[in-house]
Amino acid sequence: MRPFDYQRATSFDDVSAGQIIAGGTNLLDLMKIQVMTPDTLVDITRLEGLSEIQAEGEGLRIGALVTNSALANDARVRAGWPLLSRAILAGASAQIRNKATTGGNLLQRTRCPYFYDTSQACNKRTPGEGCAAQGGAGRMLALFGTSEHCLAAHPSDMAVALTALEAAVEIRSADGETRQVPMHEFYRGPGDRPDIENGLGKGDLITAVILPSPHAGARQTYRKVRDRASYAFALVSVAGSVAMEGDTITQVSLAYGSVAPHPWMDHDVVQLLQGETASNALFERAADALVPDSAPHPDTDYKRNLLRRTFIATMRQLTGPGDTAGTDIARTQG
Amino acid sequence: MKTTLTVNGRSHEVDHDTRRTLLDTLRDDLDLPGTKKGCDHGQCGACTVLVNGQRVNSCLCLTAMHDGDEVTTIEGIGSPERLSALQKAFVEKDGYQCGYCTPGQIMSATAMLKEMRDGAPSYVSDDLDAAELSDAEMAERMSGNLCRCSAYPLIREAIAMAAEVEK
Numbered sequence: 074m075r076p077f078d079y080q081r082a083t084s085f086d087d088v089s090a091g092q093i094i095a096g097g098t099n100l101l102d103l104m105k106i107q108v109m110t111p112d113t114l115v116d117i118t119r120l121e122g123l124s125e126i127q128a129e130g131e132g133l134r135i136g137a138l139v140t141n142s143a144l145a146n147d148a149r150v151r152a153g154w155p156l157l158s159r160a161i162l163a164g165a166s167a168q169i170r171n172k173a174t175t176g177g178n179l180l181q182r183t184r185c186p187y188f189y190d191t192s193q194a195c196n197k198r199t200p201g202e203g204c205a206a207q208g209g210a211g212r213m214l215a216l217f218g219t220s221e222h223c224l225a226a227h228p229s230d231m232a233v234a235l236t237a238l239e240a241a242v243e244i245r246s247a248d249g250e251t252r253q254v255p256m257h258e259f260y261r262g263p264g265d266r267p268d269i270e271n272g273l274g275k276g277d278l279i280t281a282v283i284l285p286s287p288h289a290g291a292r293q294t295y296r297k298v299r300d301r302a303s304y305a306f307a308l309v310s311v312a313g314s315v316a317m318e319g320d321t322i323t324q325v326s327l328a329y330g331s332v333a334p335h336p337w338m339d340h341d342v343v344q345l346l347q348g349e350t351a352s353n354a355l356f357e358r359a360a361d362a363l364v365p366d367s368a369p370h371p372d373t374d375y376k377r378n379l380l381r382r383t384f385i386a387t388m389r390q391l392t393g394p395g396d397t398a399g400t401d402i403a404r405t406q407g
Numbered sequence: 408m409k410t411t412l413t414v415n416g417r418s419h420e421v422d423h424d425t426r427r428t429l430l431d432t433l434r435d436d437l438d439l440p441g442t443k444k445g446c447d448h449g450q451c452g453a454c455t456v457l458v459n460g461q462r463v464n465s466c467l468c469l470t471a472m473h474d475g476d477e478v479t480t481i482e483g484i485g486s487p488e489r490l491s492a493l494q495k496a497f498v499e500k501d502g503y504q505c506g507y508c509t510p511g512q513i514m515s516a517t518a519m520l521k522e523m524r525d526g527a528p529s530y531v532s533d534d535l536d537a538a539e540l541s542d543a544e545m546a547e548r549m550s551g552n553l554c555r556c557s558a559y560p561l562i563r564e565a566i567a568m569a570a571e572v573e574k
Contacts, residue, residue, distance in 0.1 A: 079408065079425040079471045098467050101428075102448050114425070116472050142461070146527045151535045162530040166551025167519065169449060171461040172468070303530070303550035398533050 074104045078113045082120055089247055089276040091115045095138055096172040098165075099181045107191060108182075108198060123176075123280060126150075131286030131405070134243075137176030137279045141231065142167070144175060153287030155401030156312055160234035160295040166304045176279035179232055179242065179259070180271070183225035183334075184213060184306055196222045197267040212372045213306065216380065218333040219369045223267030226331050228306045232256070233330035234295055236338060237312035241283045247276025253283060260335030270334070288324055289405045291316040296387045296399070297330075298379060307331035309379045314403070315391040320350045322392065329363075332380060339363050351392035356385045410474045414439065415483030421470065429468035430454045433480060441481035441510045445553070452552030455511040456480050462518035464551075481510035484517060493517055493569040502565035504556035515552045516566045520573060522548070540570055 082088055091113025094100055103109040117123070123138040126147050133153075135144060144150060145161035165173065187193045187205040194203035206214060206224045215226040241253040260271050273279070293314045299305040310330035316323045325346045329337040345359045360381045368374040390397045411420045414437060421427075421436050430447070433439045433456070442465060445453030449464040456465045457479040465478075485491035490498070493513050503509045523540055531547045532538035545563045554562060 074426045077425055079469070094469075094472070097469060097472070098449060098464075101467050101469065105448065114469075116469075118472060142527070146525075148536075151528065155535055158528060158535055159530060162528065166449075166452065167522070167548060168452060168455055168462050168464045168515065168551045169467075172463050303547050401535060 074101075075107060075110045077104075077111055079116065080113060081116045085120070085245060085249070085278065088115055088117060088278045093117055093278070095174040096140070096177045098169050098173045099177065103182060103189075106189065108189060117278070129283065133284040135175050135282045135284065137174060137281055139175045141165070141170035141173045141175070141178060144231075145170065150284075151401075152404050153289075154234075154238055154284060154293075155403060156293035156295050156314055157231070157234045157238060157284070159293075159399065159401070160230040160297075160310075160312060163295055163297045163307075163310075164230035175231075175282055178229055179235075179279065179282075181229055182270075184228050185211070185225035186213075187211075188225060197225060197263075197270075200266060200268050206370065210372060211370050212375070213308070213331070214370050214373050215334055216332040216365060216368055216373055216376050217337050218262050218335070220263045220265065220267070222265050223263035223334065224370050224373075225263070225267070225334060227260070227333065227335050228331065229336070230295065230297065230307065230310060230330060233310055233328045233336040234312045235282060235284075236336035237314060237326050237328035239285055239326065241285075242279055243281040243283055244273065245278045245280045246274065251280065256336065257338050263334050267334075287403045287405060288314055288316055288326075289403055291324060291403045292391045292400050293403055294387060294390055294397075294400045296383055296390070298383055309376055309383050311383050311387040312336075313387045313391050315388070317351070317392060320392075322346050322349055322351055327384075327387075329380065329384075332376060346388075351388070353385070353389070356388045359388070360384050408471060410470050412470070412473060412475075413477045415479060423470055425469070425471055427470040428466055429456070429458075429470050429473055429478070430465040432470045433465060433478070439480050439482050442514075443507055443510055445508070445511075450553070451508070451511075452515055453508050453511040455514045455552065457514060457518055460518070460521075462515050479514075481514055484513070491517070492572045493520075493565070496565040496569040496572070497562075500561050500565040500568060501558075502562045503554070503558050508552060508554045508556075512549070512552050512554065512562055515549060516562075516569070519545075519548045520566070520570055523570070540567065 092111030123136040127134045145158045193205040214224040236256040291314045297310040312328045443453040445451035449467045454465040528535040
């Protein structure tokens with residue numbers, strides 16, 4: 074690691090003084106290999122009021138410092154938003170989840186190998202330097218939403234679930250104002266500045282994630298496909314929540330992970346499914362709409378078929394008869 | 408800079424560079440080499456310790472951020488004369504070959520068994536509200552601890568044995 078000053082934030086006024094650190098599970102890793110070299114670290118873990126999960130209406134307000142473990146284990150989350158518990162538990166290891174925070178998870182960086190390798194060109198690391206993934210090896214790269222400047226995929230599982238659950242990010246600006254940004258508007262595509270990954274400005278701090286009221290009765294799952302059974306980033310993942318009346322899909326929300334620079338959504342696919350009778354033919358048609366005709370990098374071409382199959386399997390799981398392992402029914406607590 | 412830590416019940420003040428990790432503090436400043444450095448990137452779990460009762464990778468902890476915290480290492484859960492249930496079970500079941508990952512495995516399993524008792528679910532739990540210790544659950548819950556000798560079946564046997572003893 075390069076030398077840095079360490080400051081412990083005691084109030085919100087301190088957060089603009091440098092690079093914020095909370096769980097540090099991704100940041101310290103990147104500092105050790107000098108991909109990130111902050112001059113000053115501002116430790117926000119002792120700020121008050123950011124570590125609670127509070128009921129807000131029928132939803133929840135999740136403080137930015139709530140750990141991944143605490144969030145996944147919370148009885149209210151398991152009951153009302155089981156998809157979120159599953160997605161978090163699908164990510165990283167128990168040790169990492171005990172440290173990693175809600176806000177930090179949203180801000181974790183890509184695991185593109187060229188971003189990690191300082192001897193290779195990377196526009197996300199050094200704007201204007203070029204992208205070694207173009208023409209390089211890249212089976213973890215994205216399928217959607219890339220630009221010629223960056224092909225990297227966002228690695229989070231939790232953010233995919235929060236997107237499917239239509240959560241919002243609460244942000245406090247340096248002047249003390251608070252705003253809420255829906256998950257699907259929080260990230261920005263790479264364009265010509267892949268180093269800018271979201272709409273956070275200087276002095277902005279994520280203070281919470283807001284979960285809206287649960288879709289009681291909806292079946293939910295987080296399906297993750299990866300190279301090994303545990304502790305691996307997704308190749309493709311699908312977060313889904315479906316409510317049915319008989320064979321008819323009355324409510325559906327879906328988000329897709331590890332296929333884009335941010336959790337991916339497709340409103341056309343939702344439109345195709347909503348109000349229709351669940352059937353394999355319907356899911357095939359929706360998959361045709363979802364999956365692109367080509368991949369931005371030859372090494373991710375396999376993800377087109379993998380996404381198609383994972384999507385169809387998820388829809389079958391969420392609409393089929395009987396209990397399936399890994400499927401939970403969202404419920405309100407009486 | 409100075410940081411005060413309680414390690415295995417004893418308070419220590421350490422003077423350190425801001426870059427110091429908890430792992431290096433334990434091994435090099437406090438002479439507690441039971442905690443091992445494997446990858447130093449949070450991938451292998453050899454450095455697992457308990458911080459305020461929760462298992463973490465000490466290689467991904469800045470010492471500066473843990474002022475006032477309580478740390479438990481492998482040296483703190485038992486001694487050669489008085490082994491913990493898990494330590495005993497690892498010996499009994501031969502839950503290792505080279506032994507380098509073993510302190511991390513035992514610290515991780517110590518926390519994992521408590522998480523089970525507290526009802527914490529895992530990704531492979533059929534019911535998020537009623538997880539039971541099985542081979543699949545142990546494999547999932549211990550996936551942050553690698554054993555390059557691949558002693559996994561015996562590690563699971565040892566953990567299952569300790570879980571029975573603790574019941």
